[in-house]
Amino acid sequence: MIALVSRFMTDRKKELFYYGSIVSVGVVLGGIVSSQAHAVATVNLGKDQFFTLGVGVRAQYLSHDSTVAGNKGAASADDFRIYMGAQFHKYVKATLNLERLRDGNWNVLDGILQVERWKAFNIWGGRMLTPSDRSNLDGPYFLSTYAFPLVAQYPGAWSGRDDGMAVWGRLLKDRFRYVTGIYRGHNWVPGGSNYGEHPLFAGRVEYNFLDPEPSPAYYTASTYYGKADILAIGLAGQYEADGVGSAEVKGSYKAWNVDGLFEKKIGKNAKYGVYTLEGAYYQYYTDGVKDISAGYKQRSPAYGNVGGINAGTAFLASTAYLIPYKLGWGRVQPLVRYQEFRFKEGMYGPGHPKTTQFDAGANYVMDAHNLRFTFDYVRYKSANTPAQGAFLLGMQFQY
Template identity: 35%
Template sequence: MMNLKKCALHTAVAMACGLGAQLANAGATISFGEDKYISAGFGFITSYNSVEDAAANGSDRSNDFTLDSARLYLSGSFNKYIKGMLNTEKSGGGSANSNFEVIDANVQFQLTPEVAIWAGRFLSPSDRANMAGPYYSMGGGYWANIASRYGWNGGVIGRDDGVAVVTSFMEDHVAVSFGAFEGDNIFRFSGVGAQSEANGTKDKLMYAGRVQIDFWDAEPGYYGTGNYFGAKDILAIGIAGRMKKDGVVSTIPGVVGDYKSYSVDFLLEKKDVGPGTFSAEAAYYYYDTDDVFLGEQGKAYSAGLGYLFNDPVGWGKIMPIVRYQKFDADGLTTAASVNTRTSADTKRFEIGANYVIAPYNSVITATYGKTDTPAASSDNFFRLALQMQF
């Protein structure tokens, strides 16, 4: 007889997929016996945004409520060796014409406790910001989309169709992953006509890998998180890279280049620093498009600080945060794929606070910030976001 019970969805997902960090979502699990189950849940991020000079008249502040993300989660298990998951997302980069699409659809073959093979659609090995995503960052649906460009532009919200070997060593203190992927949507939301595959071009695979070392507490699992909200002491560094031969295709006939990107990320989180937990994150990125798209080529940086107070205030705990991102592009690329070598920095600075009711599952975030782009004047913004997962 099936046993319907309440449990942590991502506890099930962790067992199914090795997502050791993401033990957060409350959901329902139907058990069919030992190591056989199906789990289901959902999550969403909605926000109020007010941006300087963004109203329809071009001079007043905008006032908009937006459904930034909506996801359905499914995971299952045949036995302790074969697991799988299916997740969906409201896609479209936040546009009004968004559709639901599959972001995760994969199977994991756990060959040994330390070695697994993932196949299907999933997050390819990459930087911590991409592996964590908006639900497992420093809170409030944070997208590191200025610096972590593949996480936003590439694949299906950072996902790709392919296969990867996922391994861990030294009691999960060292993690290594490497895989081959389709890589046909590297510049999905770039908005400059950039392509990674087109008619008449070669069909090459994209290769991606990541190595992560944890010096304090271990981080078991493949999908990661950007903040543990005081659950662990973390001192970690990760190195990631990806490349695709002939992976940069201009709309100008015959203009094709190779795509490469590299990143180094750092996370420190320490409990009992005064009356709370201190966290610091930083990352460096390098993007190379073989000079085909200067607007997607260059160096990027991101950094963030947070401090979670131990004592609750009402339902949750207060966590002041500050974040900075910069993408120093080598130039500008127009929609006609014409390059111009000029200063093309994009920067964003944010300061605010999380109200953490339940880590990852219930977080309210308020931030005030400023975005500088090459194509427009600087605009300040206020954002109030609600993140919920069930």
């Protein structure tokens, strides 16, 4: 297998076992505080003026990390975030969220100026989540599972974000949501394919056939724990001329996906529990060009919107069931998930090399997405390598 495939598979194993990848995301608090989360403090500054402060933490114990020689088990605090928001005027808000990195430095997760005059048409500018798939707009905090999916590889300057402008809105009694934007784009670096040239165009539409999703703005979640009956179908796409490759060999980046979420309360007031089913299908195109290595000319692969895009087809499917009876302070939600990334034929070796991942475990849900523990068994396999497994115990807290 050629070096690019090896690099991709190593990167994806790191995503599986560290979850701090460039596509991990968190739904922001602040001026758009979700009804699913709270704020540590809210300071009223006058009519239609306030400031909010919140925090988010994720930590885990992993029985074995195959990416580190001799590592038989490790505990880590993978994610610490500070959420801040402000409203200056009835229609003008701002969000500033920070994330602490493993090297001890802090990075701007979100920095958005928000003009929200109408429900159907809002304007945002700054660093924000780009229109993409449900998983990217979920979390990691608002996924149904703990680990971010390996098949979601939309590019981002940091944690699925990019710098640019977007318009978004809700119509048809909030059942139809859209977002479209223009962003700085991928491989904007000396030696990259797109240094100072073409922007990234991105868009997403979604329709809810049952209840409207209760998440804020154009963000999503993969489970609402019975808060609503959901049947949502989303379609997203991105395009950037010269978005992949190097300065010498360039190709246009194109990607699209369709995703769906079905969640149903069983019985009146979820008397018999809540059933969840999620699926997504992806197509990634690079004009037959191999992208440069992730993090090319950056401090680390986690920094910068550089490299790492692979041509291929991918999908995921997951299901979960929230047991209606309390066990101690919370409820148990068993779940399983399967993912597969199949590389484009001929670009990365003979045939269709592929990477797969299977998760089986359960969440212990104490306060929806705000306080949750996860026990997960993960089975991971890349092309021409033996399958590897690990047990994970994860915790997330946000307020």
